[in-house]
Amino acid sequence: MPMHVSYNWLLVLLSYAVSVLGSFTSLQLAVAIPLATTPRQRTAAVAMAGGAMGLGAIWAMHFIAMLACDSGMHVTYAPSLTALSAVVAFAACSAGLMLVGDALFSWLRLLAAGSCMGLGVGAMHYLGMAAMMMPAVISYNAGLVVASLVIAIVASMAALWLAFNLRGPWQMVASALVMGFAVCGMHYTGMTAATFTDNGGQLPDGYADGLRGDNLGLTVFGIVGTLLVLMLVLHYWRQRYRSSISI
Amino acid sequence: MVELEVQVLSDRREGLLAELGRAVVANGFSLIRQRLTQDSHGAWLTMIVRGPSEQRFALEETLGTHNRVLSFEASLSGEDAVATAVFAKSTPVAVHAPSPEPPPIIEPSATPSAAVMPDIERVEHILPKLAQDYPSIYPWLVSLENSVDDAVRESSLMLAGRRTGAWVYKRDYALGAKLGLSDAIKRIGVPALRQLADIEQQGVHVHILNSPLCTPGVQSGCKFYGGYLEGLLGASVTPKKVFVRHLSCRSTGAPHCSLEISH
Structure with missing residues (x-):
């Protein structure tokens, strides 16, 4: 029998805020990729931007949103799939940012990068869902799954375009808000596509060893704290760099 | 050599x-x-x-x-x-007062290239002040305008403009992808120039409405804006070089100063 799912709206808003924060930090780092002059600098910039986007804007957002979701069951998460979902998010975002973070903009690159990141968001989400261990089975509405992926791809493309082509304050703020929408739009559409059906109380193997909400809460807290520190350091470094440029 | x-x-x-x-x-x-x-x-x-x-x-x-x-x-x-x-x-010259007389004819220089060479020393001297007071830089530009020989005034203003534009680009607009010329004009040139003057932009044409550097009947300071846009946009649309053509100036009786940007 399908189960009713309700949301804690405060945590839903928090998930969007974390997604915007991660996107903001990531895109601040990503727009500096074209300025890298050595492969090492470029790799470092891509990895940091990919980490902030994959782990902060997407992975942390997903698990805050999952904490916001109350299906009336105790849920734990398989550690291996949960870790894999983080790796996939990081890799997809790094690849997408590397593609678009070239000095010369082109629509083809934007399409490839947006697809990479959008599918990365989707892959992370559905791997995270597959990691759920609970006395229920999940089924999906295929149309809504496709819609969730389309939202992720289109909004990612829009965010990347804004980040790399606008200038001034809107460059970062608007792109972060749109990227936050891409991640949250994908997630909550994906959640709408999911139906949880009670399996009669049968718990899957390894349920007791799974990650619990408090484990995830601490991890998410660590990631968000790191993002905030990274953003402050970046802001301080940019201010110093800006004042060091002589005419 | x-x-x-x-x-x-x-x-x-x-x-x-x-x-x-x-x-x-x-x-x-x-x-x-x-x-x-x-x-x-x-x-x-x-x-x-x-x-x-x-x-x-x-x-x-x-x-x-x-x-x-x-x-x-x-x-x-x-x-x-x-x-x-x-x-x-160069020799400092007095501030020009409005005069009905025609502008003085500049004697051709003995060295052909000297007419287009800027007064680098004076420009270098004033650049830190432009950076310090940016965007309130008109007093310094007027001072530069009046302190260099007529023959090198335009090239000196152009050099000051280029260096200022390139500096503003590095400081405020360098993050992001390289842009096409029309996007660079809209997203970089126009907002940066609006910090300095009231302007209107139509495609590749930029009109400076009340340039304090171009007083009717006196002298034209439009070269500063041309250099500024070249320095500002040059790094953004590389590898192409940006050129600015001066179409009209308030100093010659036009209602406003007009520039055309191309590459």
């Missing part, structure tokens, strides 16, 4: 000598010797270069607007230094 000692500060040393060495060679100079050191401010590259004196301005402009360069100083060495220093030195 002229021998220059150039000192450059960059935020990192990797690839610095190779990149700036290419710029030196591209301007017809050869690198005699160099020294690369690092301190808490960044990487310092000192180069002794030799090349044709008429290319000195081009080399200094290339280095001054190079994206790896945070700051640079160039000084002459050897006997050519005296000649160039004498050439660069």
Whole structure:
């Protein structure tokens, strides 16, 4: 029998805020990729931007949103799939940012990068869902799954375009808000596509060893704290760099 | 021939000598010797270069607007230094008052290139003040306008504009992808120029409505805006070079100053 799912709206808003924060930090780092002059600098910039986007804007957002979701069951998460979902998010975002973070903009690159990141968001989400261990089975509405992926791809493309082509304050703020929408739009559409059906109380193997909400809460807290520190350091470094440029 | 000692500060040393060495060679100079050191401010590259004196301005402009360069100083060495220093030195002139008389006819210079060479010393002297007071820079520009010879006024204003534009680009607009010309005009040129003057933009045309540098019936300071846009947009639409053509000026009775940007 399908189960009713309700949301804690405060945590839903928090998930969007974390997604915007991660996107903001990531895109601040990503727009500096074209300025890298050595492969090492470029790799470092891509990895940091990919980490902030994959782990902060997407992975942390997903698990805050999952904490916001109350299906009336105790849920734990398989550690291996949960870790894999983080790796996939990081890799997809790094690849997408590397593609678009070239000095010369082109629509083809934007399409490839947006697809990479959008599918990365989707892959992370559905791997995270597959990691759920609970006395229920999940089924999906295929149309809504496709819609969730389309939202992720289109909004990612829009965010990347804004980040790399606008200038001034809107460059970062608007792109972060749109990227936050891409991640949250994908997630909550994906959640709408999911139906949880009670399996009669049968718990899957390894349920007791799974990650619990408090484990995830601490991890998410660590990631968000790191993002905030990274953003402050970046802001301080940019201010110093800006004042060091002589005419 | 002229021998220059150039000192450059960059935020990192990797690839610095190779990149700036290419710029030196591209301007017809050869690198005699160099020294690369690092301190808490960044990487310092000192180069002794030799090349044709008429290319000195081009080399200094290339280095001054190079994206790896945070700051640079160039000084002459050897006997050519005296000649160039004498050439660069200009005589201060009084502030022009509005006059019904036609503008004075400038005598052709003995050296053909001298008419287009800016007064580098005076421009270099005023640049830190432009950076310090930016965007309230008109008093300094008017001072520059009035302190250089008529023959080098436009080229000096253009050089000041280029250096200021390149500096503003590096400071405020360098993050992001390279843009096409029309996007660069809309997203970089227009907002940056609006900090300095009331403007209108239509495609590749920019109209400066009330330029304090261009007083009706006196002299034109439009070259500053042209140089400013070239410096500002040049780095954004590379590898193409940006050119600004001056279509009309308030100083000649036009309702506003008009510039056309192309590459």
